[in-house]
Amino acid sequence: MKMYRSHIMICRGTGCTSSSSEQIAQEFEKQLKLHGIDEEVIVERTGCFGLCALGPIVIVYPEAAFYSLVKPEDVEEIVKEHLVKGRVVKRLLYAETIEEDRIKSLNQVNFYKKQVRVALRNCGIINPENIDEYIAFDGYKALARCLTELKPEEVIDIVKRSGLRGRGGAGFPTGLKWEFTAKAQGDMKYVCCNADEGDPGAFMDRSILEGDPHSVLEAMAIAGYAVGGSQGYIYVRAEYPIAVKRLSIAINQAREYGLLGKNILGTGFDFDIELRLGAGAFVCGEETALLASIEGQRGMPRPRPPFPANKGLFGKPTLLNNVETYANICPIINNGPEWFASMGTEKSKGTKVFALGGKINHTGLVEIPMGTTMREIIYEIGGGCPNGKAFKAAQTGGPSGGCIPADKIDVPIDYETLTALGSMMGSGGLIVMDEDNCMVDIAKFFLEFTVDESCGKCTPCREGTKRMLEILDRITKGKGQEGDIERLETLAKNIKASALCALGQTAPNPVLSTLQYFRDEYEAHIRDKKCPAGACQALLQYIIAEDKCKACGICAKQCPVSAISGKPKTPYVIDQGKCIKCGACLEKCPFKAISRG
Amino acid sequence: MKTLKDLEEIRKRTLDTINLRKDQSGTRIVVGMATCGIAAGARPVLLAIMEEVEKNDLSDVIVAQTGCIGMCKLEPIVEVYRPGEEKVTYVKMNPSKAKRVVNEHVMQGKVVQDYTIGAEE
Structure with missing residues (x-):
């Protein structure tokens, strides 16, 4: 790759792509050419930066200028001003990144300040379709070290000592799982990756696969070496087309470099990976159903034991970990298990990625050390509930989890505390609810x-x-x-x-x-047949207060089903039998005479 | 098939080109690129600096631009920020002067006194 003075990083994760980030990338390429600086400035398509609510996001280095909500028609101005003349376009910068007219470094911005990006370390920083960029930031170093310096049992020992637990939801110790699979007898063993992310509101696995696919491939190869497996499968949802495409590119590049396939790095170790696409059934995220689906059977669970470690795919010992779990492996090998175990709480080590959604200002993806409180996540990182509404509860763990009410907001989050509160970690979807949610x-x-x-x-x-x-x-x-x-x-x-x-x-x-x-x-x-939050339509009634109504008739004009009637000078009334509870009248009444109860 | 050595080479080579995306600790070379700077020939200066940085494999050096700093008659202006040292401002630059600044100041730490704003005044 040649030297460029400036790099334009454009998020091509699913979120920003759906708000036209590809057009923005193409417009940048066109404008750079037009201004004759396409030899000095490069456009890179990258993975998710996390702050999806402000997408499409464009970050321009070396200044690390963080442009948010960029539209294709803004591109010309950025090129002319910032890239030709060196003047940052302030009106398009994310306001929080400017301080006394200077651009703050991103890790000083509230959204990023408390984050520690381990699993997401490369997301938004590298071009996921270029294996060299992954290698530049220590990619395939951990695999090389395992294959040349460590015995399989030493690799397992490192994973065990790190305290890493399964990030797919249940939190089973990863090292132990590796050990069980390593000890299982079998002429053939498989290493699988669960990328069947299905919890409503969770999208961290998708973002890792889109933003840093090699981190998962490398970790699976390490796992293969540790447990004695030579074939890997990634079970990924077909409705993640960008993730599937980037994974396919990454697998091909790794094969070309001899980092997958026969005799990896000349060490005699063979390992290859294939993709299997899931049709989107939630139950296929359950391990035995997932393995059945890879085999070509109908995706249904079976009783355990036997556990997959002993009898898994095609009846052979199988290791199955989640995407985010794998994404933590290489940093653990590179930085040591003590480094990983120094983050987090007593029983939950390291960091966890959460997908923030629902009634929160900064919808997006955050990675925080275990033990961070819900208050820090929702208020400091997430920016609180929109429109000044009161926070009521947070839902974690998707359909398997539960709600954490506002009075438990200061509890440090880890596997144990969430379970004790009647919820669970799950895959890390975090849906925020405010006073209007029933x-x-x-x-x-x-x-x-x-x-x-x-x-x-x-x-x-x-x-x-x-x-x-x-x-x-x-x-x-x-x-x-x-x-x-x-x-x-x-x-x-x-x-x-x-x-x-x-x-x-x-x-x-x-x-x-x-x-x-x-x-x-x-x-x-x-x-009482009442919905205190005012969300259940069947229990709502719109009523016009007689003393406040000035009989202007605006409400009657707004009503789409002609449920409101009245005459000049007498208060209007709503026919409850006809009312569909759309709320249009309440919004338009100039005298605030209509109430919902 | 790549060997460990190949991998290390790819790592080093690519890191040189994408290091500017990480938090920076190294030297920054800033070229004034407002209308006045561009009119006075800042672009060839910028390109010469980039070429020199790339040729010498300087992975910890960033080349950036800035706007007008107010001394338009002294353009093209190049500023060099080395960690822990005072900023040095070079004026009336051209591509060959710029190459000398990279070679002597950025690489060896010797300020090229002849081209500094102090010498001009």
Whole structure:
């Protein structure tokens, strides 16, 4: 690669790509040529910077100028001013990065200040389609060291001592899993990667695969060396087209360089990786279902034991780790297990990536040391709830997790504390809810998801979750009955105890945890037929206050179903039978005479 | 197939070209590129500096631009910031002077007194 004085890094992760970052990249290339500086300045397409809410994001080095919400028509100005004349275009900079007219270094900005990027170390910094850039930042150094200096059991020992635990959700110690697979007897062993990211709102695995695919390939090769496997499979969702494309490019480049395939680096070690595309069934993220799907069977779980470490893919010993788990391996080998274990809490070491979503200002991807509090994540990094609304709860762990209420916001986050609060780490989706979110409605949303995604193999999950959803549905429609809460609790207990796989066993968690912290909301729905948050439409009523109504008739004109009637000088009324609760009248009333209750 | 040595070479070669994306500790060479600078010939100066930096494999050196610093009649102006040292401002630069600054000041730490703003005044 030749020397360029300035590098324009454009995010080509899924988020920014969906808001036209490719057009922006092409416009930059065109404008650079037009201004005759295309030999001095290079345009690089890169992975996710994390601050998706402000995308499309463009970072220009060496100044590290952070341009946010860039539009194709802004490109000419950036090229003319910044790249030709050296004057940063202030109006397009992310406001937080400017201080007294100077550009702050990115790690001083609130969003990045508390972050420690281990799994995301290369995302946004390298071009993921260029293996040389990965190699430049210590890529394939860890593999080279393992193959030339360390015995397989020493590699496993390093992973064990680091304290790394599975980032896919359950938090099983990674080193132990490697050891079990290494000790299992078999003429053939497999190393698999679970990239079937399915929790609503979680997108860290996608971002790692899009932004730094080699970090996963290298770690899988190391795992292959440690456990004695020679074939790897990455099971990735077909609806992640950018991740699939970058992985394919990365695998080909690694093969060309002899970093995958036969006799890697001349050491006699053979390891290759193939992709398997999943059709998007949530249950295929469960390990036994995933392996069945790779085999070409229908993706359904089977009882364990035997665990995959002993009897996995095609009946052979199989190691299966999640994308983010693998992304931590190379830094652990390069920097030592003590370095990794120095971050985090007593039982949860290292960092964790969270996908921030819902009612939060800085929607995006953050990586923080374990033990960071929810308050730091939501307020300091995430910028709090939009429009000054009050924070009510955070949902972690997706459909298997639960809610953490506002009064538990200062608890340091790790595997144990989340479980103790009735939630779980899960893959790291973190959905923020404010005062307008109804907790019964949230529980219903997640249960709808599990009912849709239940594979149907075992009765507790197939029938039990459906019955729970029916009860929740009638509660939110104002038809809840006394005893419904108890019925939900009994069903939840039985499903947890008897479902075949983790999907079923954890499906009642969203209901149980909202019942634990927001039981009064359930009771209000059932007894008073009211939704305290004002979210359940069936329980809402729009009412015109007679004393405030000036009979102007604006509300009647706004109503899309002609449910409002009235005459001059007499207050208007809403026909509750016709009203569809759209709220248009409330927004337009100039005298604030309409209320929702 | 690549060997360990090949890998190390790729690492070093690529790092030289993309190091500017990491937090910087090394030398910064800043060229004034406002209208006045460009009119006075800042672009060939900039290109000469880049060429020299690349030729000599200087991985810890950044070449950047800036706007007008107010002394338009002394353009093209080049400023060199070495860590822990005072900024040195060179004036009325041309490509061959720029190459000398890279070779003597940036690489060997010897300020080229003849071209500095002090010498001009």
